[in-house]
Amino acid sequence: MRITPAExxxxxxxxxxxxxxxxxxxxxxxxxxxxxxxxxxxGKAFLNTFVMWPLVLPPIVSGYLLLIxxxxxxxxxxxxxxVFGIEIVFSQVAVVIAVSIISFPLLVRSIVTGMExxxxxxxxxxxxxxxSPLKVFWTITFPLAYRGIxxxxxxxxSKSLGEFGATxxxxxxxxxxxxxMALAIFxxxxxxxxxxxxxLVFVSTVVAFIALWLTERFTLR
Amino acid sequence: xxxxxxxxxDFRKSLGSFTLEVNCTLETKVSAFLGVSGSGKxxxxxxxxxxxxxxxxxxxxxxxxxxxxxxxxxxxxxxxxFGYIFQEGYLFPHLTVAQNIRYxxxxxxxxxxxxxxxxxxxxxxxxxxxxxxxxxxxxxxxRALAMEPRMLLMDEPLAALDSALKNRIIPYLHHIKEAxxxxxxxxxxxxxxxxxxxDEAFLIADGExxxxxxxxxxxxxxxxxxxxxxxxxxxxxxxxxxxxxxxxGLTSLEIGAQSLVIPYIEAEVGxxxxxxxxxxxxxxxxxxxxxxxxxxxxxxxxxxxxxxSERTWLSxxxxxxxxAVKITHEAREALELxxxxxxxxxxxxxAINRLWD
Numbered sequence: 001m002r003i004t005p006a007e008x009x010x011x012x013x014x015x016x017x018x019x020x021x022x023x024x025x026x027x028x029x030x031x032x033x034x035x036x037x038x039x040x041x042x043g044k045a046f047l048n049t050f051v052m053w054p055l056v057l058p059p060i061v062s063g064y065l066l067l068i069x070x071x072x073x074x075x076x077x078x079x080x081x082x083v084f085g086i087e088i089v090f091s092q093v094a095v096v097i098a099v100s101i102i103s104f105p106l107l108v109r110s111i112v113t114g115m116e117x118x119x120x121x122x123x124x125x126x127x128x129x130x131x132s133p134l135k136v137f138w139t140i141t142f143p144l145a146y147r148g149i150x151x152x153x154x155x156x157x158s159k160s161l162g163e164f165g166a167t168x169x170x171x172x173x174x175x176x177x178x179x180x181m182a183l184a185i186f187x188x189x190x191x192x193x194x195x196x197x198x199x200l201v202f203v204s205t206v207v208a209f210i211a212l213w214l215t216e217r218f219t220l221r
Numbered sequence: 222x223x224x225x226x227x228x229x230x231d232f233r234k235s236l237g238s239f240t241l242e243v244n245c246t247l248e249t250k251v252s253a254f255l256g257v258s259g260s261g262k263x264x265x266x267x268x269x270x271x272x273x274x275x276x277x278x279x280x281x282x283x284x285x286x287x288x289x290x291x292x293x294x295x296x297x298x299x300x301x302x303f304g305y306i307f308q309e310g311y312l313f314p315h316l317t318v319a320q321n322i323r324y325x326x327x328x329x330x331x332x333x334x335x336x337x338x339x340x341x342x343x344x345x346x347x348x349x350x351x352x353x354x355x356x357x358x359x360x361x362x363x364r365a366l367a368m369e370p371r372m373l374l375m376d377e378p379l380a381a382l383d384s385a386l387k388n389r390i391i392p393y394l395h396h397i398k399e400a401x402x403x404x405x406x407x408x409x410x411x412x413x414x415x416x417x418x419x420d421e422a423f424l425i426a427d428g429e430x431x432x433x434x435x436x437x438x439x440x441x442x443x444x445x446x447x448x449x450x451x452x453x454x455x456x457x458x459x460x461x462x463x464x465x466x467x468x469x470g471l472t473s474l475e476i477g478a479q480s481l482v483i484p485y486i487e488a489e490v491g492x493x494x495x496x497x498x499x500x501x502x503x504x505x506x507x508x509x510x511x512x513x514x515x516x517x518x519x520x521x522x523x524x525x526x527x528x529x530s531e532r533t534w535l536s537x538x539x540x541x542x543x544x545a546v547k548i549t550h551e552a553r554e555a556l557e558l559x560x561x562x563x564x565x566x567x568x569x570x571x572a573i574n575r576l577w578d
Contacts (some may be wrong), residue, residue: 121311124272127298128305129325129368139324143315 003199010184013092017180018160021100022153025107029152033111034137038123051054054166055105063098063169070094070170094171095178107156114148115141147219154215156206170218178199226404228372230254232288234268241265241428243391251405252463253414253419253436261428262408266376269406270305271298287453303382304365305405310357312349318360319345325368335367338400355386368399373397373405379414389419412436412457416495432483456498462488467482471516471570477540482516483573494575500547502572505535506565507556511526515569523562528553537566 035041036048054062070077070088075089088094119139126136142149164182171178173187181204188196228247233240240260254262267273269280277290289295305326312321318341322332336342336524339359349357358378365373378394379387391414398405398418409415415422415436420435432439460474460481470485476497481496488494509518521539533553535546544566558564 119311121307121309122313124267124270124298124305125305125311126313126324127272128270128301128303128374129364130299130302131324132299140313 003203004196006175006179007184007196007200007203010179010181011207012201013095013179014161014181014204015109015207017092017095017099018157021096021103021160022107022157024096025100025104025156026153029104029107029111029156030142030149033108033115033152034141036108037112037115038141051108052105054101055109059102059163059165060169062101063166066094066098066101066166066170067148089170090172090174090178092171092178095167095180098166098170099163101164102163103156103159105153106159110148110152110155112148114145114151117148118144150215150219154211158211161207161211163205164196226283226284226372228404228406229279229281230265230269230270230292232268232275232280234264234273234275236264239264239428241268243425243430245423245430245433247404247406248264249404249420251407251419251421253407253409253422254425255409255422255436255439257410260425262425262429263376265425266305266374266406266408270303270374271296272299272305281349293513297329302368302371304368304370304373306358306361306365306375306378308375308380310349310361310365310381312357312360314349316348317345318347318349320353321349321360322364322367325364327367327369328478329386331367333371335363338366338396339363354382355389358382358390362390362393362397366401366403370403373403375405375407377409377549378407380410394418413497416457426439455457456500456503458498459493459495461493462486462490464490466521467546474577475543476519479519479540481519481568481573482570483575484570486575497574498544498568498572500534500545502568503546504545504567505537505546505548505552505556505558506567509565511565511567513567515567517566517568517570517573519566519568521566523558523560526553526558533558537564539566 032047032051036044036051053192067089068074072078072081072087072089080086080088088097117202122144123140123191126140127133131139162182162185163180167178167180168183175184175187179187181200185197185200185204188200230247231244232240235241239259239261241264243265254265256262264273271287274295275288275290278288279290280288281287282301286292286294288294311322312318316324322335327335334473336345340363341356341359344352344356344360345492349360352360362378371389377388382390395418397403405418407415407419419436421433422439423546424431424439458476460476463473463475463480465472465485465488467485471482472486472488473486474481474483474494483496486494504515506518509520511518519539521537521544523535524538524543525536527534528550531549533550535548535558537544537546543569546566
């Protein structure tokens with residue numbers, strides 16, 4: 001009973017997409033997290049709501065909205081199609097976008113919680129010692145919010161690995177191209193390929209466990 | 222002190238229903254702001270440091286304007302270079318003592334100077350959580366000192382320490398005052414600290430400066446009693462030694478034509494020592510000829526009676542010193558105390574404590 005090339009493709013796509021989405025979303029996640037945790041500005045409630053939106057929307061709805069937005073006739077998709085001649089929907093790029101949008105709120109939530117726990121007084125103390133706001137961020141806020149940030153990346157990564165609804169809407173379920181683990185399991189169940197289902201379920205369980213275990217190892221001293 | 226380090230504070234800051242409004246110039250080397258918590262003294266310090274922006278007004282350090290609402294000038298804290306020492310220390314928990322002190326990017330000489338002055342060379346590799354309260358505060362002071370601040374801002378630097386530790390840190394602060402040119406703005410609720418360090422003190426209550434002067438003048442002024450109540454301080458007197466008897470274990474201090482006997486202290490005759498007496502440790506008597514163990518029976522005159530709180534507060538003029546005395550309303554009624562009445566203040570020697578060396 002061997003894992004098939006199609007299953008390997010689904011697994012590696014999932015991991016690739018989740019990692020890529022993390023790399024792309026971490027910088028804006030840190031920025032938005034910092035803004036929400038540490039700053040007061042007009043429109044803060046709006047920004048928070050906007051970022052958290054996908055968390056409360058059914059993923060299938062987020063996926064549908066993305067499909068409209070990114071489609072050949074959509075506001076963004078149309079522009080990209082005209083300028084670069086590329087079609088985003090039903091591509092691996094669409095998978096990354098779908099997964100990123102869905103996992104972003106979890107990433108940001110965790111970062112906000114971590115950064116809120118860093119006392120303003122420590123940051124003020126750093127400022128009086130001559131540190132610019134940027135230096136304060138990198139030398140005080142970031143290292144002290146480390147656990148929250150790691151927690152957020154793991155949450156986001158895990159969410160990305162298992163994302164289903166938005167991905168299938170905007171990227172479809174094309175084996176070897178846009179079929180992620182979750183989609184492969186879905187297909188295998190539908191086709192009654194029990195052995196394949198077991199293998200994929202087993203692998204995704206192990207991957208999730210390893211991710212969580214690595215986090216614990218890195219965040220516990 | 223030259224004009225260039227004179228500090229002008231003229232600003233207003235509202236936080237909720239509280240408003241701080243100050244207009245003063247700090248001209249001495251160590252200026253203290255005295256007040257209870259909530260009086261606005263920390264708000265004041267935050268506005269000076271730049272971590273809080275006033276609503277309007279002006280803050281200037283010598284010729285340099287740090288904040289001016291009319292000109293939209295507001296120098297950020299990192300450009301002001303004011304060393305800020307907080308009550309809680311606020312050391313960076315993820316950095317060692319050495320890294321904490323280096324955070325302000327001191328030059329190597331200043332770095333080692335600060336470590337020497339505060340005697341913390343043994344602690345450099347430790348993390349803040351491995352330090353005692355007193356050590357932590359010494360590191361916080363060293364950190365602020367090492368960055369070569371143009372001014373030191375101290376927000377109750379001793380308040381988190383017990384009195385034994387306080388007395389160990391005060392000499393360090395004294396040394397800083399003597400050895401460095403840096404002016405100090407010291408905020409406290411403790412008269413004793415202000416008296417130990419400050420050249421000039423400002424009394425602050427409800428966001429307003431009520432009085433200014435030399436710390437001991439403020440304390441012994443007729444307005445001292447409400448302040449004493451306000452700041453929880455009782456009586457601090459600066460008195461010269463007349464005689465000291467090690468065998469009997471007593472020292473006599475001169476209080477005008479009368480004398481005050483206290484437990485023996487190491488001091489030369491003629492040396493002026495600060496002593497503290499708690500307001501409730503003073504007993505009022507209408508006659509002097511008491512058969513009583515207490516060694517001090519001082520004649521004084523009631524200047525002022527305050528019956529607003531749950532105890533009666535008396536301000537009694539003994540020679541030219543004002544003593545704040547706290548008694549029950551029942552006692553006041555029984556003795557029929559009134560203003561301008563002559564009374565005797567009975568104080569046992571052991572209730573009088575020398576404050577600092």
